[in-house]
Amino acid sequence: MSERINVNGVLGPPETACVSPLDRGFLFGDSVYETIRTYGGRPFLLREHLQRLRRSAELLEIPYDRAPVDIEPEIHRTIADAGPSEKAIRVVLTRGQGPLGYDPEPCGPPTVVIHARPCPEIPASFVREGVDVAVVDVTRNPRTSLDPAIKSSNLLNNFLAWRAAQRLGAYEPILLNASERLTEGASSNLFVVRAARLLTPPPADGILEGITRGLVLELARADGLDASEESLEADSLRSADEAFLTATLKGILPIRRCDGWPIRHGRPGPITRRLMALFEARVQVETNTGSAPGSTLK
Numbered sequence: 034m035s036e037r038i039n040v041n042g043v044l045g046p047p048e049t050a051c052v053s054p055l056d057r058g059f060l061f062g063d064s065v066y067e068t069i070r071t072y073g074g075r076p077f078l079l080r081e082h083l084q085r086l087r088r089s090a091e092l093l094e095i096p097y098d099r100a101p102v103d104i105e106p107e108i109h110r111t112i113a114d115a116g117p118s119e120k121a122i123r124v125v126l127t128r129g130q131g132p133l134g135y136d137p138e139p140c141g142p143p144t145v146v147i148h149a150r151p152c153p154e155i156p157a158s159f160v161r162e163g164v165d166v167a168v169v170d171v172t173r174n175p176r177t178s179l180d181p182a183i184k185s186s187n188l189l190n191n192f193l194a195w196r197a198a199q200r201l202g203a204y205e206p207i208l209l210n211a212s213e214r215l216t217e218g219a220s221s222n223l224f225v226v227r228a229a230r231l232l233t234p235p236p237a238d239g240i241l242e243g244i245t246r247g248l249v250l251e252l253a254r255a256d257g258l259d260a261s262e263e264s265l266e267a268d269s270l271r272s273a274d275e276a277f278l279t280a281t282l283k284g285i286l287p288i289r290r291c292d293g294w295p296i297r298h299g300r301p302g303p304i305t306r307r308l309m310a311l312f313e314a315r316v317q318v319e320t321n322t323g324s325a326p327g328s329t330l331k
């Protein structure tokens with residue numbers, strides 16, 4: 034009973050969950066989503082995730098308020114039904130069913146799918162030693178196309194980037210934009226440390242503003258670090274003093290190598306480790322019991 038799926042309020046095991054083949058989420062990827070995780074059984078930064086879900090829906094004119102169920106209580110109900118282990122929760126909001134064709138007018142109401150599953154473990158060695166990334170030749174979609182600020186379920190571009198990274202033996206791809214500036218990973222944001230400054234690509238360069246990214250910027254600034262959003266060239270990652278990825282299911286993951294080049298002798302640096310400790314402390318404050326991904330403080 035550790036995996037449950039809730040479709041428009043109907044809650045059950047994955048085998049019984051169903052969505053219509055005429056749903057626009059299925060036909061066009063016409064949907065938005067969030068990935069949330071629990072710490073100590075409670076969804077972490079839930080308010081921020083729900084705000085972003087609403088914002089993504091608004092940017093695509095998917096009518097969030099016409100959803101057939103109230104999303105927040107359904108998330109809690111699904112988590113409770115899925116049993117006690119820590120959960121990864123995917124919340125999907127589609128435009129709903131409609132006739133074939135692009136016209137959104139006859140579509141809806143939206144479909145809400147909430148999927149709770151055991152939270153995937155991050156191997157301790159990834160946290161301790163870092164992961165390898167590769168700058169791939171799949172570019173991040175420009176903001177004038179499907180804006181990366183929208184957390185849409187239309188993820189084929191991210192998948193192509195991920196596949197390119199796999200072929201290069203890397204854990205996560207790093208995507209450049211059309212102007213060859215660093216953006217982010219296929220499912221993570223990117224930070225670099227240069228000359229004791231913490232830098233991350235700005236929204237204007239075409240990124241999803243990650244919830245974890247926002248928390249890391251807040252923690253860094255509160256700790257007195259010089260932390261900025263700055264447009265970065267690929268070389269500023271390869272020659273960084275330190276670098277790391279952030280995401281809900283990854284927490285803060287140090288980068289060990291980029292394109293085969295070791296970052297800081299291939300070991301997580303002091304600023305990365307400091308931010309990992311601050312992140313862990315915040316998780317514990319918010320949940321009393323939780324711990325960050327890969328942590329030994331279970």
Ligand SMILES: Cc1ncc(COP(=O)(O)O)c(C=O)c1O
Binds near residue numbers: 243
């Ligand atoms: C493209 C992309 N960027 C960044 C992130 C990290 O966002 P968050 O910290 O909100 O999980 C994700 C998460 O899945 C993502 O898909």
